Amino acid sequence: MLLPLDIQFFSDKTLYELKQAMATIGQQLKKVEGELSAKAIDPSASIEDIQAQQKSKEDLQARFNVIKQQHDELEAEQKAKFAQQQAMKQATIGHIEDPQQKVIAAKAELYRNTIRKQPISEEAMALLDDSTTGGNKFLPKTVSTQIITEPKAKNPLRGHSMHTQITNLEIPKLTYVLDDDDFIEDGATAKELKLTGDTVQFGRHKFKVKAEVSETVVNGTDVALVQSVDGALESGVAAKERKVAFATSPKAGEEHMSFYRTATATLPEIAKVQGATLFDAVTNAIADLHEDYRENAKVFMRFTDYLSIIKDLANGSATLFTAPPEQIIGKSVVFTDAAVKPVVGDFNYSHFNYDLNALYDTDKNISTGMHQFVVTAWFDHQIKLASAFRIAEVTPTP
Template sequence: MKKQVKLLKLGDFQFFGQKTLYELKQNLSTIGQQLQKTEGELAQKAIDPSASMEDIQALQKSKDDLKARFDVIKEQHDTMEAEQKAKFKQQAQQQKLGLGSVEDPQQKVVEAKAEMIKAVMKNKAIPNDVLQALGDDNSTGGGKFLPKTVSNDIIAEPLVKNKLREISTFTQITNLEIPKINFTLDNDDFISDKETAKELESSGDLVSFGRNKFKVFSGISETVLLGTNTAIVNHVENALQSGIAAKERKVAFVETPKTGEEHMSFYSTENAIKEVEGEDIFNAITNALDDLHEDYRDNATIVMKKSDYTKIVKELANGNATLYGAQPEQVLGYPVVFIDAAIKPIVGDFSYSHYNYDIATTQFERDKDVKTGIEQFVVTAWFDHQIKLKSAFRIAKVISTP
């Protein structure tokens, strides 16, 4: 059954169903003017001896009708006005409270991250409640330091994995300095591996982590910036996490490191990790494992390219399909991690591969790519990768044939 809409008609003015507050104010003003005019005419007719009772009664009826209409509209107006005032008051309180009005802790962090990103992109100061929601004690005033929660999420929980995170050591300690070996004995000759002993004698028994600066850029289009807070946070964090992982891999496996980053690469001449040869990849890896001291070999992992492993399987299988279904650890006897950046297989105890971030001084800023017009959310971070004991690793090298 079709719902009928109540229609009130007065001259050229019609009132259909629900009106806006502005329309109600206009209608109230119009009928009020009509009512005032009718009341004036009625007063004139009442004192006019020539006026008939029929005219006076007609004006009285018109006045009563307008008064009834006026009262109906005024009631609607007052009710709607009170509701809107209450709504505006609630919104003002929520804005004043900021993130305090968000009850879900996880959602509060998402909202806070989005507000931080928006503030950076607009070159505005980050509100204190946003910094507090992200775990920043605001001791710096929040002017240039990345809140700890955001820094931790980007650095400690990357979406795109650097697979070294599965086997290397990661910390976030400012000015970190640690011993190369976790325990000592009251005996100068307790180190059974001669290469380790020589290394400690030549380079000392402490590792001091430096601060190497790098920047990661996350392009943000206007569409993303105007989207939901969840979409903004996911977009920015995914991009930054991917950049962090890429940087970690690059410094560890680059053959020609940048000046000042030589100590971070397994392949650098500065680290001079011992190379062990073999006539093919399989023999080079097994020879390298055998060359490790047992203290390191017991916890060894093989890091290599997937394509190198495929060569091994093809050579060992010799037409037997069974080997293709075996786990790499079953084939090589040790855990295997595939990283395509590992141009030569590296074997060893990767707990001696140690990344440390100085997140207390991580900075953020905005930039614009003038070529594309895309805004960039930029994170500047400081980290270091130290190979604490070079003697804990070997590089497998295939003998080149003439």
């Protein structure tokens, strides 16, 4: 017979430990049953041996029954508790009237339950997976954040380049055609279309973004959790976009994404326009664009380069330092340190596309105790027409 101490010992165990104990004692019980059968049919075995083996089996069976009872009770208790939590969560989301708050609550459940390896409620998934919001819409979208964290990375191309989220996207390079083959007045564009074709096919290039979340944030408010995770993931995606678009040494397979790419047999490079000074190079690059692209052209350049232009033009006067950049350059200027050489062009021909699918996963950093919420996504950046852009370079000194 088991002592009360034994029963208390088993009741203090976790569900996992009880399962392990059941498996262990179950194996012992099976072994003893086999030995008992062997002794029962062995004429040389004494009745005392058989009785001892029978007593051993009864003790193990009693012990197994106690553990199983504790296991079943604890399992039922945990299932009931989880069902109650899910019901409360669904009731909470269901009673929220503000659609935006509903999405925040659903996202918070997604993040928390993914980190805790728990299933997501049907109501939350319905909010995150419908065709209008999408469970991964946050990937190509920047939202405001109020939580105080480190400065978020930004992609200056947002709002200038195109962003879509369409699987296997294929689009024409030009938005209109004429029945006359000679309707394209820009010779560079005509040559490029002849070389690369008149459509753009977007590929799938995988990358991962990790958001580190502390236990206090996970257990905090829905708004703080969603803003923290969304902000980190959006920063990672924006940083990836900026990195591939302005990479001077692109990774293998990502060469076509960079404005600074080098020409290949099927990939034209962006033409370089030079000038005696950086101001001359930028204005010459603007002028070198065909009028179809020049009208909507913008200049992406480093702020330090712009200051150098102002210092050269100001000649000791402070007037130009207060003038808007577009008055100095002649076109809208977007500052980014990633543009090691100014890029001039119509950025409607720069296009980021994301695959609709995204994979979620979590891990825990044992060293720091931080949870990592990981998203694996697929995207592509296509410069639809290289002839719509120019790179400004200062003429090398002889």
